Amino acid sequence: MRSSRMWAAAAAAAMLGVAGCGGADSEEGGSGGSAAKEGEAPKTVPGFDGNKIRVGALSPLSGPVAVIGKPLTNGNQVFFDALNKQGGIAGKYKVKLVQEDTQYKPDVAVQRYNRLKNDVVAFTQILGTPSVLAVLPQLKRDKIVGAPASLDAFWVREPNLLPVGGPYQGQAINGLDYYVKNGGEGKRICSLSQDDAYGEAGKEGVDFAAEKLEFKLASAQKFKQADKDVTGQIQALAKAKCDAVFLTSLPSDSGTIWGTAAKLGFAPRWIAQSPAWIDELGASPLKEYLAKTVWIVAEGTEWGDDSVAGMKQMVADVEQFDPKQDPDYYFSFGYVQGKAMAAVLEKAVELGDLSHEGVLKASEELGEVAFDGLFGDYTYGAADERKPPTQSTIFKVDTAKPYALGTLEKDYESDAVKEFEYKAR
């Protein structure tokens, strides 16, 4: 791993040198860029040597968040491996994924971005809201497309970003709507969220649902990530007699939260955001409590569901290219990101221009991209007209299933979620 990273770094450095020398060239190419014609083979540009298209991934590959970064990047990789096996983009251009470790630190992300930007045509993954925010101004200046691995609602209206999946707010709205319409009417609903941008996104969805579904939040609690004691918050929720709690957390905290609740005998209906779950929880001593109380709001279908074309294909690709990969939500996310990037690159090749600007233009001209049931279909295009998927799948904890989640209601779409407006930050 280390040596491959060193090679990647060395290669990046070498390519930077090349790109530096080729600077004048590409500028000339730029003036001739308008000459790029549809149907013609795209010119060589930074990140494209005429044969191979290089795309970047800025991901935490070390540190605590690597638990998300590793499988997600692996999802990118397996998708491109499968695509390359079939010939690649437009049947002839293979895609090479170049990975850089951000350690989940925004300043490192910016540094790695600058190292890679002249070596790739676009970034197929930038993981984490803080890193995306740090890199975004540069993406705009450099006219480069980057795909955020984060479901914030702000991304929808940013022309330089290529999000996939319905935002956190939508998950919260659909999850609560499903609860209210399925026996939860008139019940006391509460929220528990972590105190950062991700937690705020979930809370925003909860507040919107409260307004549209006309319920009053009985208690809204917050916790700090990696807190080892959440007794206070759980007691407050129990005191408020919550029948249901919407939870926005990461797996490292979900265990502490549900463990404390189980201990104190507090068993509301937990409705949790997709990143809150990890399959190890289904193997923990808490599994019976979780099976009784927890719903997870995510997208698509359960792992290994053959009736869904996208899932069938993904599982087949995993078996062929990385059989060691366990069922993992983040892997699916990375795989879906690969699919979105491939659609953009296909369009860019069709338009005959793989330069940074060309890829940006291609992403704006992209219509609806289908994810074959793996995630909801996404209508791209000009940023102010984009439509993210609005349906969510409600899962219940089922330890017999791979990833310990079984479908409760597939592709649930509330009326409220359609009214939610996505704004730029």
Place this chain on the structure above:
Amino acid sequence: MSEFLQLCFNGTALGARYALVALGFVIIYRATGVINFAQGGLLALGAYLAYALNDTAALPFALAVIGAVIASGLIGAATERVVLRRMVGQPVFAVVMVTIGMLFILEQTITSIWGFEALNLGDPWGVQIVRAGDVVLAQRDLWTVGIAGAVLAAFFAFFRFSKLGVAMRATAFDQEAALAQGISARRVFAVSWGISGALACLAGVTLAAGPAALSPGIGAVALIAFPAMIVGGLDSPVGAVLGGLIIGITQALTTGYQEDLFGWAGANFAAVMPYVVMVLILLVRPYGLFGTREVRRI
């Protein structure tokens, strides 16, 4: 009232975990004057060793923990012998930097062996509870408090009655005078690191018990235990335990009464509270509750 007792008990359990971490810091600081930043790494390594012995080597949990504690102690002592002994006589700053380097090495080692996935430690405590009136006591918390109590008692006995313990106290008090009395400072240093490694392992196990709670990030708690060590006084084991309990209980009560008492301070005031307490105590007692006053001529 039962709510208050519940919070106090949970705060005590949390504080006991902090105390174990802080004790590890203090033992090394007392003997060598160095703050060991690798303590968090040793803690995570100890927890993973217990996991490996229980899960992979299929030892019963108690044996796995004992094995991991011994192994961690040996790793601590070996670290001192191989790395830090060469640093004797170097500025403290350099030694501290070495411990920071070791933290990175430990983190990488852990993730390259066990990966990044959150794991279940395999403790038998699970989510079992004991009821005392309206207060719910988790078995895991009771064990934590029990372990911390036993360790503390063992400490006092060790420092008071054993020859090595007295030697360690003497070295901490005045290294040169101790050397003149024929006490081997090297042995004292190695034993300090060994004890600190064993303590880190115990802290790690009590922190990693619970649903999917064992992850590489677990060592980060060392930073939260920092105020505990400072509050108690950098070189006092009693202070470390008391500091840990003060910080733990303060945190639990602040979270519990957040809405009623600290609503004005915004959500999550509990994260700040340990530092507020630390500053307040330092204003009154600059060397912590039980720290040794330093006299310096300027």
